[in-house]
Amino acid sequence: MPELLQFLLSGITVGAVYALVALGFTIIYNASDVVNFAQGEFVMLGGMITFFAHAAGLPLPLAALIAIIVTAGIGVALNKLAIEPARGAPVVSLIIITIGASIFIRGATQLVFDKQLHRFPAFSGDQPILIGGATILPQSLWVIAGALAVFVCLWLFFTRTLIGRAVLATANNRIAAQLVGINTNYVMTLSFAMSAAIGALAGVLVTPMTLTGYDVGLALALKGFAAAMLGGMGNPKGALVGGLLLGVLEAMTAGYISSQYKDAAAFVVILAVLFAMPQGLFGRKSTDRV
Amino acid sequence: MKLSLTTTALALVLGLAAPALADIKIGATVSETGPASFLGDPEAKTLKLLVEEINAAGGVNGEKLQLVIYDDGGDPNKARTFATRLVEDDEVVAVIGGTTTGTSMAVIPVFEDAEVPFISLAGAIEIIDPVKSYTFKTPHTDRMACAKIFEDMKKNGITKIGMISGSDGFGASMHKQCQAIVGDYGIEVLADETYGPTDADMTPQLTNIKGKEGIQAVLNPGFGQGPAIVTRNYAQLAVGLPLYQSHGVASDGFIELAGAEAAEGVRLPGTALLVAKLLPESDPQRAVVTAYKDAYEKATGKPVSTFGGYAHDALRILVDALKRAGSAEPSDIRDAIEATKGLVGTTGTVTMTAEDHLGLDLSAFRMLQIEKGGWKIVE
Secondary structure, eight states: OHHHHHHHHHHHHHHHHHHHHHHHHHHHHHHHSOOOTTHHHHHHHHHHHHHHHHHTTOOHHHHHHHHHHHHHHHHHHHIIIIIGGGTTSOHHHHHHHHHHHHHHHHHHHHHHSOSSOBOOOOTTOSOOEEETTEEEOHHHHHHHHHHHHHHHHHHHHHHHOHHHHHHHHHHHOHHHHHHTTOOHHHHHHHHHHHHHHHHHHHHHHHHHHHOBOTTOHHHHHHHHHHHHHHHOTTOHHHHHHHHHHHHHHHHHIIIIIOGGGHHHHHHHHHHHHHHHOTTOSSOOOOOOOO | OHHHHHHHHHHHHHHHHHHHHHSEEEEEEEOSSSTTHHHHHHHHHHHHHHHHHHHHTTOBTTBOEEEEEEEOTTOHHHHHHHHHHHHHTSOOSEEEEOSSHHHHHHHHHHHHHHTOOEEEOOOOGGGTSSOOTTEEEOSOOHHHHHHHHHHHHHHTTOOEEEEEEESSHHHHHHHHHHHHHGGGGTOEEEEEEEEOTTOSOOHHHHHHHHHSTTOOEEEEOOOTHHHHHHHHHHHHTTOOSOEEEOGGGOSHHHHHHHOHHHHTTOEEEEOGGGGGGGSOTTOHHHHHHHHHHHHHHHHHSSOOOHHHHHHHHHHHHHHHHHHHHOSOOHHHHHHHHHTOOSEEOSSOEEOOOSSOSSOOOGGGSEEEEEETTEEEEOO
C-alpha cells in the first residue's frame, strides 16, 4: 500500500511539472492558434536566470522575480521581432518560427550563461514529508500549489475579465475582433508576455527538483505539449488534468509494469484518447463555418 | 627582367611557406558545441592550451606543433566531413578527437583508410575492441568502471544489488557492460530498473528496488542530471543502502547538483584528476594532474574536468610518440604510439601493446566516497 501511495505522489509531482508547462501553452494558443514550441525555453530561462541572479548574490525571491520579468520581456521581443512581422503567414509558418526561436534561445543561453547543469536550493528545505509510509518533498507541494494557482488565475482571466475575452475573440476571428475595437496587436503582445511569465514561473518552481541547463527546455516542452493535447489544447482545465494524468500514468507504469515502457505507455494512452476525442478531454469542438 | 622578378616572387613565396611546411600539423575534431559540449568544450580548451605551452617551450623535435581544430557539434555526419577534410585538405599527421562514441565510430573508417593515427576521447569499448591498427583511445572503458565498482562491492561483502540505469547512450552502454561481467564477481542483480535521461522523478523505480528483499547496495550507471535526481530521491525515500554512482558523474558539479546532504556516502570510481590535492606525495600521478589542473584553471578560470584530462592525455601520448619516432610520418607515429610505455597521464599510467590500444588498468580508477560535500579516497 505505501508503494501505491509513493507511485501516486511521484506521479502527482511529475504531473504538476507537466501541468505547469502545459498551462503556458494555453494563452498563446488561445490568442492565435499557434502552438508555441519555444515554451520550454521560457521554462529553462526562468530556471537559468534565477540561478545566475541568485549566484550573483541576490536573494532567491528577488532573483525569481527578475527571471520572470526578463523572460516576459523576451516573450514580448519574440512576438515583436518574429511573430508580428509574419502576421499574414499561415499558422503552420508561425509554429515553425517558434521552433526557430527555441533553437535561437537555446544557443544564446549557451553563450550568455554556460553549458553546465544547475540547481538552486528548494524553497522550504529538503526534509521529505511523510504521508502514510510514502514521502514527498516540500518543493513538490510548491509545484502543485503553483500549478493550481496558475490554473485558477487563467480560468478567471479567460472567463471573468474583458481582456481575457478579448484574447479569445482575437483567436476566433482577428478581423471581427478588430472591428469591435480590440487592439489585436496588444492582445498578441500581452499573451506572449503572459505565456513567457508563466513558463518562467514554472522554471523557478521546478528547478530545485528537476535541475536546469540550457537544453532542458525541449524535453519539458514535449511533455507539456503532450499533456496539453491530452487535456485539450487551449483549455486551462485540460492542461491541469492532462498534466497530472500523464504524470500519474508514467509513475504507475514505472512502478507496476516496467520503467522501460514508462514513456511508451503514456503515449499509447494519449494516442488512444486522441483517436476517440480528437480535441482532447476538455478541448473545444472545432466548428468551421463556411 | 620579368623572369627574374617572377623567380624572386616565387622564391619569396616559397621562403615564406617553408617554415609553415616544417610545422607538425595535428588535427582535432571535438564537440565544442551541441549536446556533448560539456565534454568537448574542456577538451578543445585543453588542446589549445597545451599546444601553446609546448610551442612556447620550443615545440617537438625542434618543430612547432600546428593544431587544426574543428567543432563537430556532436554530429557524427559533421565529424566525418571534418575527418575527411583533415586528411585530404589539411594533411595532418595525426588526429585527436571524437568527443562522443558516435562521432568517434563515424570517423574511424576515414582514418583507417588514410592510415592516419587517431586517438579517440570517447568511452565505449567498441572503439578499440576489436583492435584497429590506427585507432587508439584515452578514457577508460565502461567495463573497467563496472569492474572497479564490483571489486569494491565484493570487498565489502555485497553480493545482491539493484541497478537503476539511465536509458541514454552512456547509461545503456554501461548497463550492458556491467551485466556482462557482474557474474564474475559473484554478484547478483535482483532489480533492474531504468529511467529516461530527462525524467524529473525516479521514486517509483527506487521504491521497487527498496521493496525487493535482500538487496545490499544500489548501482546507478548514468550521466547528466539523472544520477543527481536519483541521489536526491534515494535520500528522500531513506533507502539506507550503499549507493554507487558511475564515473560518468565524477565531478564536483555532481555534489553541487545532488546536494551535499543527499550525496553523503555515495561511492564512485573517479580519476586522480578529481582528487589531485588528496593524492599522497608518493603518487606518480600527483605531479602530472596538479600541473594540468593549475594550468587549466589559470588559463580558463573554470574548474578542471575529467574530460579535458582525456584530451590532455591524448596530446601527451601523441607528443611522446612524435619524440620517440623522431619523424612526423603517420605510420612511424602509429608504431610509436603503440609502443607507449609507462606514460603518466591524468587518467592513469598508459602502457600500450599491439593488442591493447588503451593501455590502462583498473589502478587508473580511484574508489571515491563523498563526505561532507567533498571527496575521500577509500582504498
